[in-house]
Amino acid sequence: MSNPARHARHDQMFPILEPRDIERLRRFGRSVTYPAGTPIARTGNLSPGIVVFLSGKADVHQMTALGQRQLIVTYRAGQFAGELAQLSDRPSLVDVDVVEDSEALVLSPDRLRDVLVQEAALGERIMRALILRRTNLLEMSAGGPIIIGRSEAADVVRLQVFLRRNVQPHRMLDPERDPDAAGLISRFNVDVHHLPIVLCPNGKILRNPGENELARCLGLLRRVDETKVYDLAIVGSGPAGLAAAVYAASEGLSTIVLDCRAFGGQAGGSARIENYLGFPTGISGLALMARAYNQAQKFGVEMAIPDEVHRLEQNTDSTFSLDVGDGERLRASSVVIASGARYRRLNLANICQFEDSSVHYWASPIEARLCEGQEVALVGAGNSAGQAAVYLAGLVGKVSLIVRGASLAASMSSYLIERIKAQPNIEVVLRTEVTRLEGGETLTGVSWRNRETGEEAIRPIRHLFLFVGADPHTEWLAGCGVELDQKGFIRTGIGEDCHALETSLPGVFAIGDVRAGSVKRVASAVGEGAQVVAAIHDFLARKRAEPAIL
Known part of the structure; x- marks a missing residue:
């Protein structure tokens, strides 16, 4: 039997535009004639933008791990080629080839953004299609890089998490389980001790790259324009930073966002958020933040991720300079610091050796897959810990929830406490702290002790999840004149004016x-992100009104 929902999604993913819609698009695009056999886009290379076919047809292929081409869809008259990569002028994730002589309209990324803003109804259909196509590529593991290495290896997990948090399609091949991986290792003459390697869509091979190196190879990260002065630079792309970016760019401010790892911040690592206004059935943190990220790009926000800011200073012309990776420096007339906080570690001597492979600071499908059916330990008593415990309980054998305090009520929402009580495979261990981790390359055991009785237990646990709070990410502000409180948080509103x-x-x-003094909630962060833009407008207006100093 046919699936109506699947057909509806297919129609939204690959809509056929009406003649009147195409007429509305003509003022945004340029007419192009493509002879049969013309390659419009190549995986790993920049494409011209989205291509609206007026006649003819074109095939879209993805490349398999062994270099074979697999057909995804054929576009005909009234349809358009492109997905989210074309919204921000990033390299194509697929091949697009003309198979019949075609007439088309080509909309460059900046003109595509104009359509999304100026043609609301038509722009909504196009934007939905772009998002669904990226979702489809993610589900198919189509396009993007190929990671080859043991699935449990710390660096493999690190690279997978980075790509997933940045919503980038990729494939992971384990040489111990996948014959394709063994074939690729042999073809490229790679020693298994040098794994993981990453095969980028542009043909480059990276040996255990850092996130910045991988992002540059994929075209996600480019050099900043050091000649440009942005109206606003935002450091941090969590809920607060993305909200500020959306409101600032939608109100005409040239805006750039920088983040050292991935968009979404701590909220992006949340398995499920159920108390955010407007989502009665809940939404994953990554899905919520991905919507905000796409929304910011729709209004023309430039994204520099992962690009870490190392220093902030004020220039003699009253602009600000931010030093980022690889010796780059950008300038802006105003700055918003939304750098959030860094996850706290437990005070255990050997914890670093297990991070990424066995000790985790968020619970995503990647971590859940590593410990499927096993017993895991989770430390924490806040909402993030509760959300993660409930999420993991549906996938693992048992969750031991380790809590220092006498109850969960002081720090966790009541709906999560009730849900935890209803899960038969979650054991809440109160008045307890982790004392020792055991293992070599990977974790093999976790010990914890009751803080009142001194009784100690050890469990054969291979995965430990930590949700024990975070410290402010402000060390990069040293010497710039931004005042901090005793705990390292940024003080605001301290002057008379x-x-x-x-x-x-x-x-x-x-x-x-x-x-x-901020309220550590997603909704509060979004509210501050919206509120700050009015203050920036006021600051920039006063700055422009000041007489020039000769």
């Missing part, structure tokens, strides 16, 4: 978890 979100350095604002 200072805006409530402005720091001690005029023109620099702080929002979200990094700000002293």
Whole structure:
């Protein structure tokens, strides 16, 4: 029997535009004639944008691990080629080849963004199609890089998490389980001791790359324009940073967002958020943040991820400079600090050797797959810990929830406490702390002790999840004039004429978890992100009104 939902999704993913829709698009595009056999896009290379076919047809292929081409879809008159990569002028994830002489309209990325803003109804259909196509590529593991290495290896997990958090399709091949991996290792003459390797779509081979190196190879990260002065630079792309980016760019401010790892911040690692307004059935943190990320790009926000800011300073012309990776420096007239916080570690001597492979600071499908059916331990008593425990309980054999306090009520929402009580495979261990980790390359055991009785237990646990809070990510602000409190959070609103979100350095604002006194909730962070833009407009208006100093 046919599946109506599947057909509806297919029609939304590959819509056929009406003649009147195409007429509306003509002012945004340029007419092109493509003879049969013309390659419009190649995996790993930049494409011209989205291509609206007026006649003829074109095939879309993905490349398999062994270099074979697999047909995804054929576009005909009234349909358009492209997905989210073309919204931000990133390399194509698929091959697009003309198979019949075709007439088409080509919309460059900047003109595509104009369509999304100026033609609301038509733009909504196009945007939905672009998002669904990326979702389809993710589900198919089509396009993107190929990671070859043992699935349990720390660096393989690290690379997978980075790509997943940045919503990038990829494939993982384990040489111990996948014959294709063995064939590729032999073809490229790679010693198994040098794994993991990454095969980039552009043909380059990377040996255990860092996130920045991988992002540059994939075309996700490019050199910043050091000649440009942005109206606003935002450091951090969690809920606060993305909200500020959306509101600033939609109101005409040239905006760039920088983040050292991935968009979404801590919220992006949340398995499920159920108390965010407007989502009565809940939504994963990554899905919520991906919507915000796409929304920011729709309004033209530039994304520099992963690009870590190492230093902030004020220039003699009252602009600000931010030093980022590889010796690059960008300038902006105002700065929003939304750098959030770094996850806290337990004070255990050997914890570093197990991170990524066995000790985890979020619970995504990648980590859940590693410990499927096993017993795991999870430390924490806040909402993030509760959400992760409930998520993991549906996939693992048992969750031991380790809590230092006497109850969960002081720090966790009641709905999560009730849900935890209803899960038969979650054991809440109160008044307890982890004391020792055992193992060599991977974790083999976790010991914990009751803080009142001193009684100690050891369990054969191979995966430990930590949700024990976070410290402000502000060490990079040393010496720039931004005042911090005793705990390292940024003080705001401390001057007589200072805006409530402005720091001690005029023109620099702080929002979200990094700000002293902020409410550590997604909704609050989004609210501050919206609120700060009005203050930035006011600051920039006053700055432009100041007489020039000769």
